[in-house]
Amino acid sequence: MKSEKIGIIGSGLIGRAWSMLFASVGYQVMLYDILPEQTRSALEEIQKELYVLKAKKALRGKLSPAEQFKCISVTTDISELVRGAIYLQECIPERIDMKRALYMQLAEIVEPETIMGSSTSTYMPSLFSEQMPKRRENVVVAHPLNPPYYIPLVEIVPAPWTKPHYVTRTRELMIEIGQKPVTLSREIEGFVTNRIQYAILNEVWRLVGDGIVSVADVDRVMTEGLGLRYALLGPLETGHLNANDVSDYVQRFGGEIYAVSQTYGPTPKMEPGAVLSKIAAECEAMVPKTQMKARREQRDRFLHELVELKKNLK
Numbered sequence: 001m002k003s004e005k006i007g008i009i010g011s012g013l014i015g016r017a018w019s020m021l022f023a024s025v026g027y028q029v030m031l032y033d034i035l036p037e038q039t040r041s042a043l044e045e046i047q048k049e050l051y052v053l054k055a056k057k058a059l060r061g062k063l064s065p066a067e068q069f070k071c072i073s074v075t076t077d078i079s080e081l082v083r084g085a086i087y088l089q090e091c092i093p094e095r096i097d098m099k100r101a102l103y104m105q106l107a108e109i110v111e112p113e114t115i116m117g118s119s120t121s122t123y124m125p126s127l128f129s130e131q132m133p134k135r136r137e138n139v140v141v142a143h144p145l146n147p148p149y150y151i152p153l154v155e156i157v158p159a160p161w162t163k164p165h166y167v168t169r170t171r172e173l174m175i176e177i178g179q180k181p182v183t184l185s186r187e188i189e190g191f192v193t194n195r196i197q198y199a200i201l202n203e204v205w206r207l208v209g210d211g212i213v214s215v216a217d218v219d220r221v222m223t224e225g226l227g228l229r230y231a232l233l234g235p236l237e238t239g240h241l242n243a244n245d246v247s248d249y250v251q252r253f254g255g256e257i258y259a260v261s262q263t264y265g266p267t268p269k270m271e272p273g274a275v276l277s278k279i280a281a282e283c284e285a286m287v288p289k290t291q292m293k294a295r296r297e298q299r300d301r302f303l304h305e306l307v308e309l310k311k312n313l314k
């Protein structure tokens with residue numbers, strides 16, 4: 001067990017996952033929410049979940065469920081939360097007005113060396129830290145992927161004024177709790193994961209919308225094709241191995257990649273309409289609403305087994 005304190009702000013889906021991740025290596029975790037009933041139910045759910053994870057052999061860290069649970073406390077008092085915390089992980093709803101208000105409040109109460117990491121998926125850190133009267137150099141984005149307990153990637157994104165030492169320290173913390181961080185040199189809309197994910201979603205939307213392929217088949221392209229590779233190799237190493245080296249790959253295929261890319265057309269607007277109705281009907285046929293919970297549990301089990309398999313491969 002460690003003596004250092006980590007504060008988690010917001011006890012929804014992502015706040016609960018971060019609490020368990022930090023507790024898995026013995027940090028003293030304090031979970032804060034504006035809704036008292038939300039903190040109570042979060043604590044109950046975390047306790048249940050830790051024992052379920054143990055039974056499924058998916059519990060992280062070396063501590064028992066009881067030891068990990070003992071590391072977690074809750075509060076509805078933000079001053080109590082920030083007192084003595086070395087790091088705060090903010091997990092409040094994805095609303096810029098709410099984030100801005102919270103960071104203005106934090107500016108006045110956090111200790112000089114406390115790092116504030118935001119879980120935001122979409123807002124560049126400058127958008128909610130710029131107006132802070134002080135401590136804006138302590139703000140960084142630490143963006144997880146859902147579900148963070150099973151997917152280790154965390155994107156660390158600095159604002160133009162973030163102190164480099166806090167970026168490094170956040171990265172070290174993520175490694176310590178078993179996550180796999182990537183650090184961006186500067187902020188950019190969508191960070192890296194969503195820029196890539198959105199490029200895929202745009203093309204999938206076009207291909208299904210144009211009737212070229214079904215939802216089930218386009219998903220199969222990922223799960224039985226590209227995804228198998230990408231669980232092991234990135235797109236650039238894939239190119240490197242598929243030719244004599246990456247330079248040879250670019251010489252051989254660069255022209256073709258450019259020619260096909262010219263045919264993509266404008267970025268589609270994802271909005272309600274005929275394409276969405278078609279996609280929604282096919283998704284519902286694949287996973288009816290009544291089976292969503294079971295499918296999410298299956299996803300988590302697969303992800304856990306895949307991560308374990310990758311550890312063993314090394």
Ligand SMILES: NC(=O)c1ccc[n+]([C@@H]2O[C@H](COP(=O)([O-])OP(=O)(O)OC[C@H]3O[C@@H](n4cnc5c(N)ncnc54)[C@H](O)[C@@H]3O)[C@@H](O)[C@H]2O)c1
Nearest residue numbers: 010011012013014033034091092093094119120121144146
């Ligand atoms: N859900 C995902 O798949 C996912 C993935 C990656 C990142 N994120 C990001 O994580 C953040 C949290 O997402 P979530 O899905 O857990 O949200 P959520 O809506 O499940 O939970 C938000 C919690 O914050 C509490 N809250 C609201 N205002 C607050 C305040 N001022 N102070 C303290 N608590 C407050 C709410 O009561 C609620 O319990 C968002 O920024 C989201 O973009 C979410």
